[in-house]
Amino acid sequence: MNIASVIVDVPAKQTDREFDYSIPDKWINVVKPGMRVIVPFGPRMVQGFVTGLKNETELKKLREIKEILDLEPVLNEELLRLGNWLTDETMCFRITALQAMLPAALKAKYEKVLRIHEGRKELVDERVRAAFRDRKFISWKDVLQEDNAALFQKQVQKGNLEVIYYVKDKLNKKTVRFVEPLLTSEELAQYAGTLAASAKKQYEVLQFFIENPGKIQLRTLLEAVKASNGTIKALAKKNILAERDEEIYRDPYENRVFDKTSPFKLTEEQSAALRPIQKSIKENSHDVFLLYGVTGSGKTEIYLQAIDAVIKKGEEAIMLVPEISLTPQTVKRFKERFGEQVAVMHSGLSIGEKYDEWRKIHRKEVKVVVGARSAIFAPFENLGVIIIDEEHESSYKQEETPRYHARDVAIQRANQHNCPVILGSATPALESFARAKKEIYQLLTLSKRMNNSQLPQVEIVDMREELRAGNRSMFSENLFAKLKDRLQKGEQTVLLLNKRGHSSFVMCRSCGLVINCPNCDISLTYHRFNDSLKCHYCGHEEDIPKTCPECGSDHIRFFGTGTQKVEEELVKILPEARVIRMDVDTTSRKGSHERLLNRFQEGHADILLGTQMIAKGLDFPNITLVGVLSADTMLHLPDFRSSEKTFQLLTQVSGRAGRHKLAGEVVIQTYTPEHYSIELSGMQDFDAFYEREMHIRRQSLYPPYYYVALINISHEDLMKTAATTEKIAKYVSAGLSPEAMVLGPVASPISRIKNRYRYQCLIKYKREPQLKQLLRTLLEHYQQETAQNHLQISIDLNPQIMM
DNA sequence: AGCACGCCGACT
DNA sequence: GTCGGCGTGCTC
Numbered sequence: 001m002n003i004a005s006v007i008v009d010v011p012a013k014q015t016d017r018e019f020d021y022s023i024p025d026k027w028i029n030v031v032k033p034g035m036r037v038i039v040p041f042g043p044r045m046v047q048g049f050v051t052g053l054k055n056e057t058e059l060k061k062l063r064e065i066k067e068i069l070d071l072e073p074v075l076n077e078e079l080l081r082l083g084n085w086l087t088d089e090t091m092c093f094r095i096t097a098l099q100a101m102l103p104a105a106l107k108a109k110y111e112k113v114l115r116i117h118e119g120r121k122e123l124v125d126e127r128v129r130a131a132f133r134d135r136k137f138i139s140w141k142d143v144l145q146e147d148n149a150a151l152f153q154k155q156v157q158k159g160n161l162e163v164i165y166y167v168k169d170k171l172n173k174k175t176v177r178f179v180e181p182l183l184t185s186e187e188l189a190q191y192a193g194t195l196a197a198s199a200k201k202q203y204e205v206l207q208f209f210i211e212n213p214g215k216i217q218l219r220t221l222l223e224a225v226k227a228s229n230g231t232i233k234a235l236a237k238k239n240i241l242a243e244r245d246e247e248i249y250r251d252p253y254e255n256r257v258f259d260k261t262s263p264f265k266l267t268e269e270q271s272a273a274l275r276p277i278q279k280s281i282k283e284n285s286h287d288v289f290l291l292y293g294v295t296g297s298g299k300t301e302i303y304l305q306a307i308d309a310v311i312k313k314g315e316e317a318i319m320l321v322p323e324i325s326l327t328p329q330t331v332k333r334f335k336e337r338f339g340e341q342v343a344v345m346h347s348g349l350s351i352g353e354k355y356d357e358w359r360k361i362h363r364k365e366v367k368v369v370v371g372a373r374s375a376i377f378a379p380f381e382n383l384g385v386i387i388i389d390e391e392h393e394s395s396y397k398q399e400e401t402p403r404y405h406a407r408d409v410a411i412q413r414a415n416q417h418n419c420p421v422i423l424g425s426a427t428p429a430l431e432s433f434a435r436a437k438k439e440i441y442q443l444l445t446l447s448k449r450m451n452n453s454q455l456p457q458v459e460i461v462d463m464r465e466e467l468r469a470g471n472r473s474m475f476s477e478n479l480f481a482k483l484k485d486r487l488q489k490g491e492q493t494v495l496l497l498n499k500r501g502h503s504s505f506v507m508c509r510s511c512g513l514v515i516n517c518p519n520c521d522i523s524l525t526y527h528r529f530n531d532s533l534k535c536h537y538c539g540h541e542e543d544i545p546k547t548c549p550e551c552g553s554d555h556i557r558f559f560g561t562g563t564q565k566v567e568e569e570l571v572k573i574l575p576e577a578r579v580i581r582m583d584v585d586t587t588s589r590k591g592s593h594e595r596l597l598n599r600f601q602e603g604h605a606d607i608l609l610g611t612q613m614i615a616k617g618l619d620f621p622n623i624t625l626v627g628v629l630s631a632d633t634m635l636h637l638p639d640f641r642s643s644e645k646t647f648q649l650l651t652q653v654s655g656r657a658g659r660h661k662l663a664g665e666v667v668i669q670t671y672t673p674e675h676y677s678i679e680l681s682g683m684q685d686f687d688a689f690y691e692r693e694m695h696i697r698r699q700s701l702y703p704p705y706y707y708v709a710l711i712n713i714s715h716e717d718l719m720k721t722a723a724t725t726e727k728i729a730k731y732v733s734a735g736l737s738p739e740a741m742v743l744g745p746v747a748s749p750i751s752r753i754k755n756r757y758r759y760q761c762l763i764k765y766k767r768e769p770q771l772k773q774l775l776r777t778l779l780e781h782y783q784q785e786t787a788q789n790h791l792q793i794s795i796d797l798n799p800q801i802m803m
Numbered sequence: 804a805g806c807a808c809g810c811c812g813a814c815t
Numbered sequence: 816g817t818c819g820g821c822g823t824g825c826t827c
Contacts, residue, residue, distance in 0.1 A: 006827080010804050019827040042826040043806060062827055112805095150819090784823095787804085 002028055003057055004065060006048035007094050008041050009108055013783045016093045018051055022062040031065065034073025034080055036106065038066045038167045045165040047108035049098050051080060069169065074102055074362070076381060078416050085412055091775060091795055092402040100402050101377040105355035111166040112140040114152060117159060124160045128152055137164075175245040179232055180215035182242050191240060201231040206240070218243070258335040263308060264301050273444040277306050280420040281313065281384055288411060290391075290436040291424040293446030294455060294684070295655020296619075299424045303387050304337050306422065311341065311367050315384030315419070320406055322393040323347060323372040328594045329619065334370045345371030345378075348593070373398060376406045376413070383417035386410045391423035391432060392648055397800040405798060407432075426655060427648040427686055430693060434704040449659070456626070456657040456664030458682040462673045463630075474569060479627045479667040486625050487577055487606055491662065493625040494618065495609040496653045497563050498633045506533060506544065510553035515545070521752035526558050527585070538754045566609055566629065582610035615653040621660035626653055631670040631678050638749045639802045640702045643677040647689050650681035701741065701764050703798075709763040709771065710799040712748065714756040714792045724791060725759035728778060732763060735774040740765035749803050756792070762802075772797075 002025075005018040021039050023031050031037065035050050040063050047069070075083065079101055086097035099107055115137050116124055124132075128151055131138060140163075143152045155161040181188055192206040204225045218232065235241040266274060273291060280287045293299045307317040321330055323346060334342050343357040343366040360366045361378050369378040373396055376386070388396065388410055396406040407423065414421045423432055423441070436443040449455065461476040471477060486493050505523035506515045514523050517535035524533035526544070534541050547554045558565075563583045570579050580596050587593040593613075600608045601620055608614055634646045650668060658664020670678050680689040698705050711728060715721040725745035733742040744761030751758055765771065775795050785791040 003827095008826085010826085012804055014824085015804080015826070021827060039827080041805090044826095046804095046826095057827080059827060788822095 001053040001055060003054050003062065004031055004037070004050045005052040005054065006037060006039055006065075007051055007098060008039065008048040009046050009095055009099075010041065011093045011095050012787065013093075013780065016095070019048075020054075020057045020059060020062055021065045023053075024064050027065065027068060031068060032073050033077070034075035036069040036074060038069065038108075039063070040066060043163075043165075044110075044112070045167050046110070047167050049075065049095070067167075072362075074106060074379070076379060078381070078413070079377065079379060081416070082377075082409070082413060086402050086404055086409070088772070089408070090402040090404050090797065091772060091779070097402050100374070100398075100404070103351070103355045103358040105351050105358075106169070109168045111168060113137040113164050113166065114140060114143065114156065115162045115164060117162045120160045123158070125151055125155055128155050128161070176248050177218040178215045178244050178246050179218050179221055179236075179241050180244070181209045181213065182239055185210045185213055188240070199234075201225070201227045202235055205231055205235060209241075215244075256335075258332065258339065260339065261333075261336045263305050263337075266301065266305070267298065267448070267450060269446050269448055270298055270302055273446060274302050274305055276442060276444065277302070277385075277420060277422060278309050281306065281309050284418040286415050286418050286420065288414075288421045288423065288435075288441045289444055290428055290432055290441040291422055291444045291446070292428055292433070292436070292686075293424065293426060293444075294449060295426045295652065296449040296451075296453065296455075296659045297426070297446035298450040299389065299446065300333060303389065303422065303424070304333070306385055306387065307338070307368055310384030310419075311338070313384055315367075315382045316378075316380040317368045317384055318375060318378050318380065318386045318410070319368060319370045320375060320386070320388045320396070320410070321370060321372065322390050322395045327597060327618075329597070331370060334368065338368050341367040343369045343371075343378075345369060345375040347372060348591075373406045376409045383413065383419050385420055385422065386414050387422045387424065389424045390652075391425045392427055392429040392644075394645070394800040397798075399801070401794070403796050403799075405800075427651050430644055430690065430697065431704045433690055434694065451660055453658055453660060454663060455684050456654055456666045458654055458666040458668060458684065460631075460673045460678060460682045461667060461669045463669050463671050466669075473573070474566060474629055475573070475627075476667070476669055479669065480573070482625055482665065482667060483574060483577070483607070483627070487574065489624075490606075491624040492600070492603075492605075492620065492622045493607045493627060494614055494623055494653070494656050495566070495607055495627045495629060496611070496615060496649075497566055497609065497629045498611055498649070506556060506558055508548035508550065508553055509555035509557050511548060511551040513548055513550040515549075519753070519755045520750065522750055525562070527564075537750065563609055563611060570607065570609070577607050578605040579607045579609055580605040582608065582614055584611070587613070612649065615649055615656070618656050619659055620656075621662065623656055624658055624662045624664050626657040626664070626666045628653060628666070628668045628670075631668045632672050632675075635672065635675060635677070640697070640700065641800070643675075643693060643696075646675075647677040647681045647686075647693075650678065651684060651686070654681065654684065706764045706766055707797075708799065709765070709775075710760060710796045710802065711763070711775075712758060712760045712792075712794045712796070713745075714753075714758045715790060716756055718757045720791075721757040721759045724782075725761055728793075729761045731778060732761070732774065736763070736765065736768050736771065740768055740771075760802075 002023050004021050004023050006021055008015060008019055031050055033050050033052055037048050037050055038045055039048050045066060075098065083094065083097045083101060087094045116132055127148065143149050152161065156163055183191065188206050188210050192203055195203050205227055208225050232241060236243050277289055291299055291302065303319060310317045319334065331344050343360045345354060345357050361369055361380060369375050388407055391407060398404055410421050432441065435441045459478065461478050463476065466476045483493055506526055507513065515533060516523050517538065517540050519540055520535055520537045522535065522537055524535055527534050532541050533544055545556060548556060563581055567579055567581050570577060580600050582596050587596065599605060628650060631650055634649065635642055654666040657666055668678065668682060672678065676692050677689065697703065713721055713725045713728065715724065722745060729742050729745050741764045742761055745759045748758035748760045779793060782791055782793055786793055
């Protein structure tokens with residue numbers, strides 16, 4: 001086996017295949033599938049993944065693997081297979097799939113630098129030589145910044161300058177400096193006696209080691225003896241002490257003590273739900289369970305006990321949680337139960353921290369991973385269970401390539417490992433519930449809350465009537481009265497507003513002009529924080545115009561309501577209330593999410609005001625009121641799931657109230673109280689909602705009755721975009737069976753982003769075995785135009801959002 | 804994706 | 816004649 005098949009890190013259609021490399025003799029039996037290597041590719045060096053080994057190839061001449069990056073494969077056999085499955089399933093490049101399964105730290109960085117060719121210094125153009133005066137290497141990137149790039153290029157052509165291609169790891173292993181004595185305590189004491197009288201600090205350090213033998217972290221030592229680095233250095237120089245850097249894990253949860261908890265006693269309902277899961281774990285059978293339990297019904301305890309059973313069996317568990325509810329509170333529950341056996345993975349960690357958590361899994365130092373979507377790729381080898389909490393959450397679908405859904409990956413992996421999958425939710429995705437009803441999934445139901453607490457009382461307030469009654473504020477009489485009441489009682493309130501920023505848009509009252517983003521077809525949002533207008537899509541930022549750019553009038557006004565504005569309003573009407581605002585703006589800094597929640601939990605605030613991110617996972621006993629300021633914001637989005645999303649959000653947020661001893665109340669403000677998703681979420685009646693929504697889906701031919709695939713096309717030129725989409729729609733339509741429907745072309749809901757026009761067409765189908773092949777041919781056909789970046793085509797099978 | 808190679812128009 | 820623009824094709 002002296003030839004390796006390698007997938008190179010060049011995400012392009014033409015390079016999306018294996019390339020063969022010969023393995024240098026010294027590395028035969030060292031190189032294994034799943035390892036990262038550096039290989040020459042054309043004139044440069046690139047990173048690649050070894051996918052297989054073989055003895056023969058059709059090629060006459062092979063180039064050699066230049067370097068091996070891993071001691072152990074980073075992808076095991078199962079994950080390599082999963083990579084192929086992902087590639088096929090999401091129609092991405094193989095390299096993209098492989099990289100998606102690994103932490104970002106393992107992705108290569110490339111650098112191209114120039115150096116004067118040895119012995120040719122005199123031949124180099126003097127202007128170029130001048131640039132090299134104070135350095136040996138010049139980065140090609142820097143050369144391009146300057147206006148004499150051509151000069152350098154010529155020198156390269158002449159062979160006077162050498163081009164070196166670097167492949168660097170993003171990988172940084174964190175090290176900490178340790179100090180340890182090289183002598184025994186007796187020898188140290190003896191030596192201390194010989195020290196000069198002036199070397200007081202050195203004497204103290206030696207005393208320290210006599211009392212505390214063994215290695216110690218340098219920083220701790222310096223603090224303990226109040227010495228400086230120089231003292232240690234001096235002793236090290238005399239070979240009394242040794243300094244050494246040791247690799248450590250960054251522990252995002254260091255300095256935190258988790259009290260060990262034991263399994264709670266389950267209610268009868270919980271036990272009944274856990275039993276079939278345990279059976280499946282015991283028998284290694286690949287079952288998919290849908291754990292359908294109302295908010296507060298104790299799903300987490302079932303997860304914990306299922307994981308416990310898996311650990312006892314010597315196997316491993318993956319626990320997926322939506323990104324926004326991966327709160328310290330959630331993590332705590334798992335750390336408390338399983339202690340050091342838990343790794344945590346979420347976007348709040350730095351690249352290095354994520355890498356360290358990943359390594360704990362890779363080195364089999366942990367048994368459980370709790371994480372967001374990408375944790376589904378945790379490199380465990382004996383999976384015993386995969387759990388997806390809040391399985392309906394759209395964040396389980398990755399919105400960039402590879403566009404995978406963690407639920408599908410979970411089922412695929414569990415199939416390979418012969419282990420069960422548990423999908424949990426109080427408001428399952430329609431697709432999942434339908435599958436449970438068809439007995440593809442096993443339905444487990446929890447209909448009662450724990451602690452015997454009742455589901456909260458929900459009141460729906462018609463804001464149109466409030467307006468008619470002369471109340472123009474954003475709080476209805478009812479909600480305001482209840483807010484005041486809680487304030488008096490010292491109980492807490494959660495207020496949900498599904499919009500960030502201050503106002504949703506800025507308009508001129510004289511001519512009606514709405515200030516739009518110059519690059520995107522979307523209105524700019526006012527941000528009070530720096531008093532500016534911001535585009536949420538391309539990041540464009542500008543000052544608020546003093547006068548209307550269209551008509552010159554100064555009647556510029558803010559419309560719509562954002563969390564910032566509500567906060568200001570609260571200060572006005574309830575000045576005594578202490579408010580914590582949580583949205584993307586206040587939680588962008590690392591750990592701020594946690595800090596705000598802690599403050600709320602500890603009772604330093606009366607009202608928690610926030611966007612969607614507060615709807616999940618909060619479990620605070622003192623919350624007795626939940627207010628939804630405007631339930632309809634999501635309802636009118638151009639998306640066939642908008643009713644489902646609205647129902648889920650309202651039901652979830654309602655579930656935050658009255659989870660413990662105190663009873664909870666919910667006030668939902670809306671302009672469309674008659675809408676079934678609002679009405680039924682008020683009754684917390686998922687089953688009725690399911691029936692109602694399924695009926696609509698059947699009539700309108702949407703999932704779960706039909707599959708959908710979305711093709712997005714973008715181009716700088718509007719006509720070209722429309723024309724190409726038209727052609728694509730025709731082509732797809734012709735290639736599919738008559739039962740399939742192709743809708744469009746239509747302009748995307750946001751018809752322009754970053755100066756590119758966007759069109760889409762939607763395919764609805766039941767069974768089209770040739771669909772993927774057809775789409776692949778389509779991509780191939782436009783390959784040239786997409787390679788030149790004029791045209792972008794993205795295909796999303798089972799899209800979660802229609803933008 | 805890069806990068807080389809090659810073909811064409813514009814300039815010393 | 817040569818420089819540099821971009822279209823074309825290749826990378827084990």
